[in-house]
Amino acid sequence: MRYPDVRTVKALVADAVLAPSLHNAQPWTFRYVTADGVVELRADLGRAMPRTDPDHRALYIGCGAALLNLRVAAVHRGLVPDVRLLPDPGDPRLLAAVRLEPAAEGRGPDAELARLHPAIPRRHTSRHPFTDRQVPDPVRQELREAAAHEGAELAFAAAWHAAFLMELARDAESRDALDAAGRQELESWTRLGPEANTAVDGVPEYAFGPRELGGKAPWRDFAGRRPTADRGATVFEHAPQLALLSTRGDQPRDWLSAGQALERVLLCATLAGLATALTSHALESRDLRQFSRPPVSGTGQVQMVLRLGYGPQGTATPRRPVDQVFTAF
Structure with missing residues (x-):
């Protein structure tokens, strides 16, 4: 062969x-x-x-x-x-x-x-506001099927559950503000100033997205108290459309399956014209994570929360050169 x-x-x-x-x-x-x-x-x-x-x-x-x-x-x-x-x-x-x-x-x-291949270079995390246009049911079903192909489940949160998930994210943000070691780890993976233009990994400040008018957005604040370039401020959608990606188990094999399901969903969403963002903020605390489960089934292990909608596709973030991560013999 x-x-x-x-x-x-x-x-x-x-x-x-x-x-x-x-x-x-x-x-x-x-x-x-x-x-x-x-x-x-x-x-x-x-x-x-x-x-x-x-x-x-x-x-x-x-x-x-x-x-x-x-x-x-x-x-x-x-x-x-x-x-x-x-x-x-x-x-x-x-x-x-x-x-x-x-x-x-x-x-x-x-x-x-x-058929998903064209979406690979187009998929980016968008930390910008989306419109209030709802994701149609046929598209939602397609995304559910994409997750199921990889052994995972995708459940769209009802409005009240989405609001609850945002409260969990705010709780996680507040905890982080009091955790000096956690903040230091986050800052080690953010790239500010001239470093943002030469970085090969981490989150550059040009990808932070704008601040939310009237308070913090319910997503991780990469800037913290550090001075950054003017990001501007704007109004985010009133009711974000959130989906929870879950697996039955919670072991390394399940996490690998969740990752494959996540990317398959993201690529399908990109081809469907959706903008996407991810948040695992509240899932990083064991006590908060258990509250994130879908209220109907409530049996799966939530691995990621996705924000989906129509809006800017987001900015590409840097990648290490392939020669740094690939060898052959």
Whole structure:
């Protein structure tokens, strides 16, 4: 069997690393075993966040999102990715092994995944206000199905539940203001001034978004009390449209599945013309996280809260050069 060459796989990884991750830490590396046609996705624990993400849940979710992008890029090039999650219990940093096989009769690329490829470079986190236009039911159903394809559940919050989730986010923000170590960790992943224009990771100040008139927006305030460039201030939507992404379990394999489901939902939303934003702020505290569950089912483990709507698509954030995260042998 003839496997893809290194140049092809490097192009796949270039798409993979456009995935979102907590504070844009990009906690991943990729290694291509050319003799076996296998791409190994590995956790880069040097980019972990002990204070914010002590269990590495968010790290696994980010790596899962990168894995979904790798799969989409592979099928776009006519390859069939065969994925094994956590293939070696003795090597916990090895999160996935993906064998890239050429299409064969009776086993072709997944067309549903392939159609998502144009959305990979277009997907950005938007920290801008959205309009009050409601996401239509057919689009909501499409996003639910996207999550279900990856073994997760997407539930749209009712207005009262969305308001409650925003209160949880405000509570988390207040706690952070009193946590010097947590604030220091956040600041280590934000890029201000001239550094914002040369950074290859983290959240640059040009992506912070405007401040909300009349108070703080219900999302993480990356600026804190530090002086930043004038971001302006504006009115955000009165009733944000929020969706909760959940899995049945709450172990590393579930987190990887959640990451893949998250990115599949985000890519589908981008193709549907939606702007998207993510918040895991309230989910970083164990006591707050349990209150975020959907009130009807209430049995799943919420892994991410998505804000969806119509508005600015957001700004691209920097990425490390592929040569820094990819090796082949």
